[in-house]
Each structure stands twice: as C-alpha cells, then as structure tokens.
Amino acid sequence: MDxxxxxxxxxxxxxxxxxxxxxEPRDWMPEKYRRNLVRQISQHAHSEVVGQxxxxxxxxxxxxxxxxxxxxxxxxxxxxxxxxxxxAAETLGVSREQMVDDLLDGRAKYASIFNYPTLSWADVGxxxxxxxxxxxxxxxxxxRTSYGPYxxxxxxxxxxxxxxxxxxxxxxxxxxxxxxxxxAMAQDALNRWWWPTLMMFGPHxxxxxxxxxxxxxxxxxxxxxxxxxxxxxxxxxxxxxxxLEIPDPALRWNEERGHYDFGxxxxxxxxxxxxxxxxxxxxxxxxxxAAHEQGAWVREAMLAHAEKQRRRAAGRAA
Amino acid sequence: xxxQHLPLWEVFVRSRRGLDHKHIGSLHAADAEQALLAARDTYxxxxxxxxxxxxxSSDIHxxxxxxxxxxxxxxxxxxxxxxxxYDVPEELKL
Ligand SMILES: [Fe+2]
Ligand SMILES: [Fe+2]
Numbered sequence: 001m002d003x004x005x006x007x008x009x010x011x012x013x014x015x016x017x018x019x020x021x022x023x024e025p026r027d028w029m030p031e032k033y034r035r036n037l038v039r040q041i042s043q044h045a046h047s048e049v050v051g052q053x054x055x056x057x058x059x060x061x062x063x064x065x066x067x068x069x070x071x072x073x074x075x076x077x078x079x080x081x082x083x084x085x086x087x088a089a090e091t092l093g094v095s096r097e098q099m100v101d102d103l104l105d106g107r108a109k110y111a112s113i114f115n116y117p118t119l120s121w122a123d124v125g126x127x128x129x130x131x132x133x134x135x136x137x138x139x140x141x142x143x144r145t146s147y148g149p150y151x152x153x154x155x156x157x158x159x160x161x162x163x164x165x166x167x168x169x170x171x172x173x174x175x176x177x178x179x180x181x182x183x184a185m186a187q188d189a190l191n192r193w194w195w196p197t198l199m200m201f202g203p204h205x206x207x208x209x210x211x212x213x214x215x216x217x218x219x220x221x222x223x224x225x226x227x228x229x230x231x232x233x234x235x236x237x238x239x240x241x242x243x244l245e246i247p248d249p250a251l252r253w254n255e256e257r258g259h260y261d262f263g264x265x266x267x268x269x270x271x272x273x274x275x276x277x278x279x280x281x282x283x284x285x286x287x288x289x290a291a292h293e294q295g296a297w298v299r300e301a302m303l304a305h306a307e308k309q310r311r312r313a314a315g316r317a318a
Numbered sequence: 319x320x321x322q323h324l325p326l327w328e329v330f331v332r333s334r335r336g337l338d339h340k341h342i343g344s345l346h347a348a349d350a351e352q353a354l355l356a357a358r359d360t361y362x363x364x365x366x367x368x369x370x371x372x373x374x375s376s377d378i379h380x381x382x383x384x385x386x387x388x389x390x391x392x393x394x395x396x397x398x399x400x401x402x403x404y405d406v407p408e409e410l411k412l
Contacts (some may be wrong), residue, residue: 022336024332024335027368070398074396113375133412152336163400166412167398169406169410170406175405237411241407
C-alpha cells in the first residue's frame, strides 16, 4: 500500500474513533490497535475460563441444593463468557487453537486473582461479591470500547453478571447473620480476597504499560485507578450493611474528594503472582492442561461422528 | 416455466456501526457478488445500513419446531439464573 492511501485510511480510522463510533472487523486498523485488542480480549477470555476453577472446587460441597444449582449456573456462565470473548478475538484474525495453546504453554496472562485458593465456603460468597463485583465495574466501562465485537460481547456479559454478584453477596449476608463461627468465616474470606480484588484493576495509571495508548484508541474508557476507586466506593457501603469490616486501617471517607481514601496495595505481591509465583498458578495451568488433554477424545469423537454422517449421506446419494 | 435456477440468499444488514447484522430478507442471485449488489438495491435504498452480509440459504441450519421443547424448555425452571432471584437490599446498588 502506498503511503498516501495508508494515511487516508489512518485518518478515516481516527475519525471513526473520534466520533465515538465502533471499529468493525473488516475496517482498516493500525496493526498496533489490532495487537493491543488481541492481547486484551484473549487475556479477558482466559480469565473467564481459568476463573471457573476456584469456584468449581466448591460445586460438589455447596451447603444446599439451591446454592449448588446457583454455583453450577454461575460457573457455566463463566465458560460462556470465555467463548464470547474468544469469538470476539477471532474476528481479529487470531485462531482459537493459538489462544488455547498460549494459555496452556504459559505464554498468556489471565487475571491474577484466580491464582488464590478457595479455602472455605465463604470464599464462594466473597468471589461473587468482590471478584465479580470488580469485573462488573470494569466490564460496564468496556461496553463503550471502540471495537464493535468486543463491545457487543461486553453488553451480553454484563447482563449475565448481575446475578453472579448478587448470589455472592447473598451468601456473605447469610453467613454474616449466622453463628459467630459463620460470621468469622465470612470475615476471614473478606480479609483474604479484599486486596487481591483491588489488584484486579491493574497497576497505578502512571505505571500501566499499555494504558495510555489504549485510552487514546478508546479500547479502555476509564483508567485503572478510576475504576478501582469506583469499586471501593460502592463496596464499603455493602460491607457495612452486613457488619463486615474491610481489612484496611487507612480506609476513610474523604469529604473533599467525595471518595474513600484507601491504603496502598502490596505491589510486590501483585508482581509475584502475575509472574507465576502465586499460591495456585501452577495448579491452575496444570488443571487447564489436564482438562484439555482429557477432553481430546471428545473433540476426536465429534470429528469422527461428523465424518461418519458425511460418508453415510454420500452412500445414500450414490 | 423457467428453466434457470438462481439460488436463494439470506441478507443481513448492519444498520449502524456497533450493532449486530440483522436478518432483513432474502433474494435470488447467481453468486455472492450479485447477491450483494441486489441486496444493496433491494434493502438499503434509504440508508438502512452500513454493511451487508449475504449467506446462501442452504448454508443456514436451523433448529426445528419439533425440537422446541428439548432445546428451550429446560431453561424455564432455572429462575436462579436471574438477578431478581436473590434477596439483596435494593439500595446497595448490587
Ligand atoms: Fe464472567
Ligand atoms: Fe461472573
């Protein structure tokens, strides 16, 4: 492509972004925009898929049939979210096999929150309330992302997420209103999940490697720190309502800012978990690999069955 | 009766960037290029769209009416898939 038509396309691309319109799969786009999206959407998809594991741990041990049906439905939704997102990434010319391999070979990242263990039933409540709550804050913002297929996947996902957070909060509320031991279990789960949840929003804006360009291209619409603040502000009230205490001595209302101030995140821990050395990183990838390998016969059977049907149809036609 | 048979195509139009393509109708044409041009002339004479997809009708596989129960009925009693199923104070913005 000559330089002139390239810059004409660049100008058109930028005009679409400036007009708050969506870029669609067959539009010209800068290679870096495409790569940025592939990275973000596939990481998002991996997070949905790996995110099934900590909660899946409790499906067989849910305390009632109602809780069990709910947890099954939630984990099933997360699998669906992974599929919506992989499909959105595929519109950018990356293959499903490539993305799966990247995850299984440890080349791809996913949300580091899922590298923490689920030690008690209250953790299922804490994940729904906090982790899905944080995901919703992020995903509502992403409904306005500039890439059409990603935005549409986000709208669909946001509709489904609402019950995830509510069922989690309901579990915490029930435990917090129960016996002293049950309340202590809920508090312990909050204590362990609070800080890793705040880390989900990523590094501070000043330290975030991809943020600035992503904001310019409107892939991201709000900064990490803005979204984190929004989450803290809404969650403090929810914790107070059920008499649980957020484990942060620095947490207090700042009248001037109109927001809660909160303590500093342990960024060393963030880096450690992100770089593969959290409590469950190896277990999570190991489990994904095992699931993929153990599912190989199903994929083979699907292909074999289709082939058999084809041959039968051809036999009938002959 | 006419001897020439032009295959049937289903037409999908994206009315605006950011929205999904939506099925709008069908038409007959000999190949995809003709189908796109005919679709433009038939379905987008008044700026109804910014993008058109055409798909051979024979390439569309649909669930059958007889399968309706088996496909869709099992979701009816799974009210726990909906946010309103959970007992949460409304003022908390959950
Ligand atoms: Fe999800
Ligand atoms: Fe969720």
